[in-house]
Amino acid sequence: MDIQVDLHTHTVASGHAYSTLSENALAASHKGIKLLGMTDHGPSMPGAPNLYHFGNLAIIPDELYGVKILPGVEANITTHEGELDIPIRYLAKLKLVLVGLHVISYPGGTSEQNTEAYIKAMKNPYTDMMVHPGRPEFELDLERIAHMSAQLNIPVEINNSSLSSKKRGARENCRRFARYMAHYNGPVILGSDAHFTDRVGEFGHALALVNEVGIKEQQVLNTSPDRVMDYLASRRKNRPIITHT
Ligand SMILES: [Zn+2]
Ligand SMILES: [Zn+2]
Incomplete structure (x- = not known):
């Protein structure tokens, strides 16, 4: 399986990440990544950028070092x-x-409250994809999330950083979640969650897990830039029209 898109990377703007967008794009070009998401943390996290950051992303070029750039957020x-x-x-x-x-x-x-919050965010028409349900900080009903992912057609991430994490339970949660994703056949993204340039485009742990549990190549959205862009375009067609500014 060839992963040509890394949708989940952070820059210095996140406060606890240490590379610039240009550095990440250069690293991505060396690893054969064709489309790069710049997804710095939303403003409620300490050290994260304020809303002005997200309001000025239109100045970022469409392409750097031959890599297409998708500026966004990890809200x-x-x-x-x-x-x-x-x-x-x-x-x-x-x-x-x-x-x-x-x-x-x-x-x-509680697990129920956390799962409800996560699923309500999945149903938000402005949400494109959900990330790292396997992180152990908050207990979640991973089977229900995998089921809802398939029902709603919202991709959920298998996060390479969670899989290399030493945090107790992280790897076990990710493995359990990946099995449910294989079973319910919902859309999956693999994300590096890079906080430094050397992690950009790194999917080794996530790919090994995908193969181990039998997630099908067809389920994995970020095998090509076209698939990702088609999905994002279709997602935007279903959004409600905003009547306020
Ligand atoms: Zn972070
Ligand atoms: Zn995160």
Whole structure:
């Protein structure tokens, strides 16, 4: 399986990542990545950029070092209702909206509350893809998420960084989640979640898991830039029309 797209990478703008977009794009070009998502953390995370960052992304060139660039966000779920930390008028203009749960931004809760928050965020018409459900900080009903991913046709990430994490439970959760994704046949993305340039385009752990559990190549969206761009375009067609600014 050839992964030509890395949708989940961070730059210095995230506060706890250490490479620039240009450095990440150069690394991506060396690894054969053709489309690169720049998804810095949403503003509720300490050290993350404020809304001005997300309002000015149109100045970023479409291509760097021969790699197409998709500027976006990794938005934070902030409540049990699945609300996000970026207003809709900003989300509406972003080319890529990843959504996940992170400490500090999200208050935590029971497995049921966390799962409900995650699924409500999946149903948000401005959400494109969900990230790292396998991270062990918040307990989630991983089977229900895999089932909803297939029902809603919302891709959920198998995160290469979670799989190389030493955090207790991370690898086991990811393995369990990947098995459910194989079973329910929902759309999958592989993400590097790079916080430094050398991790960009690294999918070794995620690919090994995909093969181990039998996730089909057809399920994996980021095997080609065209598949990703077609999905993002179709997602935008279904959005409600905004009546406020
Ligand atoms: Zn981060
Ligand atoms: Zn994250």
